[in-house]
Amino acid sequence: METPVGPPPSPFLVFEAINAYHRTAAIKAAIELQVFTAIDNGRRSAAEIAAACGAAERGVRIICDNLVVYGLLTKDGTQYGLTATAKTFLSGNSPAYMGGAIQFLLSPTIMLGFDRMTEAVRRGGTAIPESGTLAPEHNVWVDFARAMAPMMMMPAQQLAETVLKVKPGPIAVLDIAAGHGLYGLAVCKANPASRLTALDWANVLEVATENAAKIGLADRFTTIAGSAFDAPLGGPYDVILLPNFLHHFDPPTCVALAKRLKSALNPDGVVATMEFVPNDDRVSPPGAATFSLVMLASTPSGDAYTFKEYEQMFADAGYSSSELHRFEGAPHAVVLTRP
């Protein structure tokens, strides 16, 4: 008897995969029209929500029914409600609101990369012109820095806790490709004896500088404008942060950068790499494994590297040891590496 290899064939699974973009369109429209905020403000029927959002009742009813199916809204009779996820992350009233992330995740540059996926698979790298999102001073990284900050709160906090455990004293921290700056700022906030240097393109550093001032850390914050590959790094540092940066490059480029950073690192310092790190099978956990597609769509040779691959890259750059820290239910992980 043959052992069945999985569920029986379903045309609807194919239909669902092809039509997956419908879900993107639905949540984008609901965010843009502030449907979640209207519901949080007590509008519950399609007519009430429509009035609050300046939309048509029929349009609101259909979009809300779809959001119920996707697990973002609830429905009781004709009354819609927010799930815990929508209340926390999609209502404009919430301090953890992350609706603005569509400015980056659905930016024309990123979407063009996915629109040209077939060509990207043929080439083995992005089909967006001029190295995709890696072009110098690309404005998509300003969008990223502004839009993605709320989505980074939890991982930034987890990175800060991980670093604090191994480096609790007075430390100098370098945040590579700081973006919104929140990773470094979280480390800096968790450790009042730390000083932070944020490196990124000048246009992006404006956002990090704003955030440092907002959090009240301006007096422990300096910046280096330029590329991580050739700007003078200063130092030496006790901690160098590499949050969501190495995934953009091929392994030789990562090794070259790691070597460069080693020269700016104290002998008892540590490099903290925050990344989407799939298991060795490259197909789990889902959130980390599927990140490889984003790199294929938008970079010439980036990837979602496994821990073994990061360990090897740092070893090739002359570091002595790496260790992996995962966080329950999260797609990201931290690799701590010592020189």
Add this chain to the structure above:
Amino acid sequence: METPVGPPPSPFLVFEAINAYHRTAAIKAAIELQVFTAIDNGRRSAAEIAAACGAAERGVRIICDNLVVYGLLTKDGTQYGLTATAKTFLSGNSPAYMGGAIQFLLSPTIMLGFDRMTEAVRRGGTAIPESGTLAPEHNVWVDFARAMAPMMMMPAQQLAETVLKVKPGPIAVLDIAAGHGLYGLAVCKANPASRLTALDWANVLEVATENAAKIGLADRFTTIAGSAFDAPLGGPYDVILLPNFLHHFDPPTCVALAKRLKSALNPDGVVATMEFVPNDDRVSPPGAATFSLVMLASTPSGDAYTFKEYEQMFADAGYSSSELHRFEGAPHAVVLTRP
């Protein structure tokens, strides 16, 4: 103590919904590059598949890893395999291959409708110019007729069985907006004593006529070119099929059409409406409920109507009774209505 209303808040659920279009891009690229066919032909490693598809190994490895996460491929070490769904519906070697459906489901017209979803919610109807996909002789329906036929095999068979049970004898069948013609042709094939008249735009009827010849039913097949709303219908008919047609229109338009069809229907005849029919809550089952979004994106006032709504429309058009037939695990259903 408060009762929790669902799972705890998850930023990753939001991330997943916003990025849902990544899945569309992945399956589209794999279909276009015939990755599934290559695997079915025994290419198993990324390098072998890449060579067969004229693509880069890195691109193929990343796309295949993502398809494993989506449940369309399997992975054992570095060897990819097809799930039952992929083998049946996505390998070009399969008679049930439905990869061509992307020509319709991802056509520029349909995707434009979803790209303008926010405006569609504001208006309460499609933001595609000229009535969206309902413009006379719109070529998207030729794409539909050619591309969607394989996806219609199972529902067409189920419609044929439902009709055969209530109308087993020599019957005259009218297939409204026949498209690929497969619904009427399935009924006609199941009942050798039947004759079929297919109505659609002239450009679309070419596809139905081709299909009738392929199946060997040309001698029991005639056509009426034009709109269901004003072409002379001939008749009287014993069975009038309305497969996936009424969802494009608002209820008054459906009622007017139903009245018109009644005049072409024998007194003991039956109208068989095949549709996505959500439950009264409009949020289940998922496949039927989410179809409303397709109508919002692409039509001025179409919808996924409930059985109660269809029953009411036919009652308003002077029919005596309607009954609902569902099929295990399928998003579509058949409403049988008697004059």
